[in-house]
Amino acid sequence: MNAVSIDDPKSLLADADPRFWDVLRARTRDAEAFEDLLPLSTLRRKALKRGLAFPTGAAPVRLKLAIVGGCSLFPLHELIEHFLLNAPGSGFHAQVFQGDYDNYVSEILEADSGLYEFAPEMVLIVPSFKRCRYQGRMTDPIETQREQGVQTATQLLDLCRTVHERSKAEVLLVNFPLPPYHDPGPFRGRTLASDWNFRKLVNMELGLRAPSYVHTCDLEFLSARRGTLASTDEKAWFESKQPCSVDLLVDLAREVAHIVTGLRQGPKKVAVLDLDNTVWGGVIGDDGIDGIDIGDTSPRAEAFKAFQQYLRTLPERGILLAVCSKNDEDKALEPFEKHPDMALRREDFVSFKANWMPKSDNIRAIAQELNLGLDSFVFIDDNPAEIEIVKQFAPEVTGVLLGPDPSRYAREIMDARLFEPRAITVEDAERAELYKQEAQRQQLEANFTDMDSYLSSLNMKCVISEFRTVDAPRIAQLIGRSNQFNVTTHRRTEAEVRQVIEDPAYCAYTMRLEDRFGDYGLIAIVIGRVEGRTEGNVFDVDTWLMSCRVLKRQVEEETVNEMVRLAKARGCTRIHGVYLPTKKNGMVRDLYPRMGFAVALEQPDRREFELDPMLYTPVDTKINVIQRAYQPL
């Protein structure tokens, strides 16, 4: 890794040029070693101190982060602040609470500690590595050793639970790096009492037992990736209680920022692929179907086939594949249809654009077809010029420029860390299938002249249910990633969804839809809160969101039908709805009035609506509602 030259951001800072922040972000992304990062971090602090403005519309989001642990938290906290501010998107401006050295247990257990006074949104715990050792003999029975490992893990998770219950914060838990020492030699594998095996055991128990509000910063993995020797610095521990080498500190800080970003930003949903020299070697238009490199005929051909096999695993994670290639369509399709060694086939793609239009236009068209935001798109190409054009004309899209060697393509995508699963749900795996059905539906829609007969022909069935614990992961996922059809964009974690289920003041339901082409799964959510007022109970709509896949299917109407039914059942004389505008939810600006609500308040940043349930006539739809919420089956 070459040392990062900082001349560029330095002069931008001297000129008070807001482009400084973009350059800083790019340099930070490429820097790997501590000596590369530190000057950038100092520049960041200088720029903040001088009050250098952020580019318009890209001000970082504020975040209250507490860091507690069994080691010195400096300079770790500074590196974390740096990576957070330079995270993809607009980044995070962190206000950091630093715990005292090795005081994390009491800070967490004492309800009146500074930690809770700070009211963190997220808490990072760096437990003491020194306390992750087996107390006993190498020759103790394995079961005795295992029990102690499990106990070490559950004690840590108990701390996580305490801090989560008291502060409602998401918890980031650092696990234990592997030791670099030879001792006790090959015997380390025959016992759980060796530091090597004991740490692996505790880490595994931590990972498998972690509840959904605990997010593991996997230092075991990071130390293995960097090398355990390069990750260890004994002197830094004795002199200033550093937990590890400064280079591993950089990896840890970057990981923390990655997890925080993942918790706060919507995931990527679509991988758009170039074809020539991306999914096969050579140019189909020049080399022809017999001339391209794909299959088992040469190392290069094998590498492309392996890359295709990797790409084929993405839909299992809920990532959709699409093609965007400068080619004649018939030529581009030929390998998918006729070449026997292609691992990818036409049906693996939800959209296939092979033409001579600018790629940015094609990607926009794909986004429109799928009804997905451009910021959920990743564009993968071997040609830097194409990456640059898309960056210029569709800047929301994340570009991945493949390097010169196809044997590394899969690694490059994996290390770009754009498609990491969060909590995998059944719906994820089925999503690719759903989008294909959507294409068929659009075909059918095009064939019908009137909407009514089209909707009737779909044989739609809907199941409405109160929030159930089993649905909590999917509910939290939808709440986390619905941006367009979402009236308030109130985010809730899985733990917060569970609180809604337990609190009787809430009246919350989900809707599932299926039609003759397939099952959409859980696609709409309403969270209402019933509040007693002197003039009667009010049904306050805290959240109303829906997957855009089911737009124009009359689900909105059935949602209000159910809302009115439940409001009446709870003795409400008024339903109160709010619209909070964001950059993305313009489509629901007039949702309430369209459904018969009256405007009660009109402000640029807030619209409020009201409906008297007694005056509402349920809308007759083409959806057969086979079950309703809060009713016995």
Place this chain on the structure above:
Amino acid sequence: MTQAEVIAKLQPVFDDVFMDKVDVTPQLTAKDVGEWDSLVHITLVLSIEKAFKIRFGVGEVEATRNVGDLADLIAKKLPA
């Protein structure tokens, strides 16, 4: 490397660590620099090790009285 050469090479390291400009001289001590507290000291030592590709022994830096001593210590660790 002479003490003066080491000090010349220390200047950019100090520039990377401190927010305000610090002129590196043999007489300089932590007391002379407002920012140079025990925390920034950690970063400074780690950065010097990286810049010169050397490793200080435990307690060695603590025993130096000023930047001149520190430069001598660095020079001793550099290959001849």
